[in-house]
Amino acid sequence: MREQLARDFERFGRELPHDFADYVREAYRVDLTARYLGHVIPHPIGKGSGQLSLNLEQLETDRAAGVAFVVLKTAIAEDAAGGRAMGAWAIHETRMRVDRRRAASGREGWTVTWKGRGWDRPFDEYLALVRAAADLTRSGELVAVPSIKYHLPRLGEAFRKPEYQYTTERLAEAWGSDPLPTEKDFSPTLAGDSLAEERDQILRWLREVPEQVRGASHHRVRLALKLMNARFDDAFQLQMLRASVGADTLVVFNRLWDPAAGVAYGGHDLSDRNLRVLEAARQANLQLPPLSGTGNICSGRHIVDYARLGCESVQLHTFFQLPLSEYPATQGSRPQRALHALVFDPKDGLIAGMLDLEASGDLERMGGELRFLDLPGSADVLPQRHEEHEESAS
Secondary structure (H helix, E strand, O other): OHHHHHHHHHHHOOOOOOOHHHHHHHHHOEEOOEEEOOEEEOOOEEEOOOOOOOOHHHHHHHHHHOOOEEEEEEEEOOOOOOOOOOHHHOOOOOOOEEEEEEOOOOOEEEEEEOOOOOOOOOHHHHHHHHHHHHHHHHHOOOEEEEEEEOOOOOOOOOOOHHHHHHHHHHHHHHHOOOOEEEEEEOOHHHHOOHHHHOHHHHHHHHHHHHHHHHOOOOOOEEEEEEOOOOOOOHHHHHHHHHHOOOOOEEEEOOOEEEOOOOEEEOOHHHHHHHHHHHHHHHHOOOOOOOEEEEOOOOOHHHHHHHHHOOEEEEEEOHHHHOOHHHOOOOOOOHHHHHHHHHHHOOOOOHHHHHHHHHHOOOOOOEOOEEEHHHHHHOOOOOOOOOHHHHHHHO
């Protein structure tokens, strides 16, 4: 299998098959089936909300590449008159800068910087994108779901129900008869805002937003909360998890906030903290909704690390936009090249990571297959950071 993986890595660097998950199951007896927000998906790798998911052309590129799911750019909730309590987040900025960032541990990773925030075009244009996303989802080729920034009140302030009602109803109508899947985005820029200075205020949001969203529509809603890294300690991140049990899925966790530079950032500091908090949640035996991991996922071994701590899928953003010279593949779109590295790299890829766990006795075949969704039950201690692999991957 190791020799075959090396051969596949070389040949798929020229052309990655769209149905690579089927190939992996047949060739390696490795089942990559994963889950995101109630959807069964062929493998765990999706694209997080941002500048890479704001038009149909990008969705078609992801579909052709074989990305499992995509979260659309975050729209700002509004009422019937167009009023938006969170309108300050509708900032237009399309230019992104990809940079190296050295972590506190000394390891170098990647981060993407841009100062835009949410969707800044008319809401009707977003609804048109949601209709296209629903069609793609029903086709079975790509799960694509909207992301919304709803009103977040201060302590003692009421939720703006007209914004929740109008936005959720319009989204549900655009989606069609199926239950509406959507993410509520607690963005990293929110962590840097004065709104997020009160711990009790944040915990109130996490407890009450799911009820507000579900109560805003006659349609059934499946809600994911994309949790931020607050400007407090790890213990507060655990409090945030405890407060978020009303969600259908938790996306853990958004980027870190740099108050000096006024921007969010990623890199190994982000994944180190995220995995540390998830390990603490595991040790505390927190009963949580299904998890989707995010944060500095730049190799298949990072996917394994997040999965072993409970994540049924992962969301990437930065790794989908590295300079082309950073991908081992020589042909294909950036999503194709990213998937090739994440899955087939014979040293750092997802298949290699699962085969290593089999060799160490930490993952067993069921019915002759290794299954990605068995990974959450395979870790009793904090996973190795694989520093020697991360250096080569970054």
